[in-house]
Structures are given as structure tokens and as C-alpha cells.
């Protein structure tokens with residue numbers, strides 16, 4: 334049976350190529366063709382002998398995700414891709430433009446089981462983890478698109494799309510290995526950020542791996558009562574645990590954690606919030622990123638006013654916390670934070686279950 338090339342980890346690739354009797358440089362050569370030149374057939378690999386290409390084609394299959402739909406934001410600062418998977422489900426990924434930066438916001442699960450109330454993906458429920466091939470396929474698809482437009486390729490990657498990457502640790506980790514390999518996408522850890530609702534055991538694992546990745550923890554409140562209301566995962570990993578792990582992450586990796594804070598009108602904004610956050614983050618080496626909440630089907634438009642959010646940022650900064658405001662991109666194409674979803678995937682899986 335043919336193996337999916339893009340589902341193989343680097344140790345598995347080394348083993349597979351050695352079993353085929355190939356010299357040790359060959360897997361690197363092929364990796365470059367697949368992830369840097371993004372070919373989808375072995376016969377396109379012109380510096381590999383015809384005989385070897387035939388052997389490889391007999392053992393491995395190369396699969397590219399189809400772009401099933403593409404939406405471009407009015408301001409041209411975001412593009413949302415719907416990628417069709419082999420089971421016909423669709424995942425969404427977003428390309429964000431910022432001056433010289435091209436950032437891919439990619440998905441790691443089909444749906445999400447953590448059920449944050451302000452998030453469309455959470456409302457889908459959880460269907461399955463994405464494979465390594467499906468995670469990497471999003472990057473290949475976006476780079477293909479950028480290249481076709483004569484644009485520069487991706488410079489940054491954020492695991493902030495559909496799903497909780499740290500709940501799909503093995504595939505996330507294997508994908509990151511290819512993303513960082515010099516023959517793969519060749520990204521440094523500083524160019525990659527993983528966002529989590531606070532899955533503490535996986536943060537501990539990540540911390541020990543010495544990958545130098547950026548870590549963003551979705552905080553969204555300064556007290557457990559209100560956080561549990563909007564993020565059920567808080568009942569398992571409450572705020573104190575997150576603060577502790579953020580400090581450990583900084584001490585172990587030297588990288589400050591970013592706390593993300595989706596500002597929801599009347600729920601977690603205003604002076605009480607500012608005072609609560611200042612008390613909570615006092616002495617913690619971190620940043621806080623205020624994110625205007627984006628419209629979602631459950632609540633409609635739930636964002637606090639720009640004035641209120643900028644007032645919060647100023648007061649937090651004055652109180653000694655490094656506070657920034659996230660510029661919302663792709664809201665008009667439902668590609669901003671908390672807006673990714675796929676009715677097609679729900680249909681595929683609901684029908685499959687009947």
C-alpha cells in the first residue's frame with residue numbers, strides 16, 4: 334500500500350528511504366521538492382533519477398488539498414481559503430497581509446470540542462483531528478496562491494484557525510518539525526505561534542521541546558466565574574494554572590507568553606476588567622493582546638466600542654502591562670478571530686453518523 338508522503342515524520346522518512354536503499358541525502362532532496370517547490374508528482378523532481386522517481390511513485394502518494402473557495406477581503410488585507418479534504422469536509426485557513434509580512438492562520442482540527450461561546454468553530458462541535466498532511470497542505474495551498482500572484486511567500490504561521498492545536502499534539506508537533514526543517518518550510522521558531530485555550534499538559538510538553546515557538550493563551554477574563562461561562566475548558570484548567578504555566582514557559586524558553594483577550598461588550602470590558610487584569614498579571618512577564626470580538630451567529634455584534642478598547646489598552650499600559658490591540662482583518666469575509674466555520678463539514682459528518 335502506498336504511504337502518504339506528507340503524513341510521514343522526518344524519522345519515518347529517513348527509515349522509509351533507507352529501507353528503499355536510497356542514500357541518506359535523498360529524503361532531503363525530495364522534501365525540498367514537496368514543501369519548497371510544492372510539486373505534486375515525483376516525475377517533476379528533475380534532479381532525481383528516473384528509476385528512483387519510479388520507485389518513489391510506487392511507494393508514496395502525494396496529495397494536494399483543493400481550494401474549494403476563496404474569499405478576498407474588501408481591504409485586500411486578508412484572504413480566506415476553504416480547503417477540501419479527502420472526506421469532502423472543508424477546513425478554513427486565512428492569509429493575512431501586513432506590509433512585508435504574509436501570515437498563514439491555519440487550522441488543526443475539524444471543528445473543536447472546547448466550545449468557547451464566542452467562536453463559530455466551537456459551535457460546530459468536534460469531528461476529528463487534522464492529519465499532518467492536512468495541516469501542511471494548508472501552507473502549501475497558500476504558498477501556491479501567493480506564488481501564482483507573483484507575491485512573496487509566507488513569512489509567519491499562526492496556529493489560530495479552526496480547532497485547538499494542542500489537543501492534536503502529535504500531528505501538530507510532526508507538522509512543526511517539517512515547517513522548521515531546512516529542507517521543509519525552513520521557518521525559525523520565532524516565526525511560528527501556537528494559540529491555546531489553555532491545555533496545560535500540552536503546554537508543558539511543548540515547553541520541554543525547546544522549539545522556541547511563540548505561545549498565545551486565550552484568557553478573555555480575569556476571574557474564573559466569567560471565564561468558565563465563555564470558555565468551559567476553564568473548569569479543567571483555571572486561570573491560576575494558566576498564569577503559573579505562562580511564567581514557567583517564559584523561564585524555560587525565554588519567550589514571553591501573549592495573553593489574548595477577546596473584548597466582549599458588557600462581559601469583560603471596562604474599568605472592572607482593567608483592574609482585574611492588572612491584579613492578575615502583576616509581576617508576570619507577558620503581553621496582552623486585546624481583540625475586538627467579531628460578530629458571530631450566537632450573539633451578533635458583540636464587540637466593545639473602539640474607544641472603550643483603546644481606553645482599556647491605555648490603562649493597562651499605564652499600569653505596567655504591555656498591552657496591544659489586534660487589528661481585525663478579514664471580518665467582512667468571516668475570516669477574523671472566532672469566525673471560522675464550515676457548514677459543509679457539519680453536513681459531511683452529521684450525514685455520516687446517520
Ligand code: SF4
Nearest residue numbers: 445448449452455496
Ligand atoms: S476559540 Fe479556539 S479553543 Fe475555543 S472553541 Fe474556538 S477554536 Fe476551539
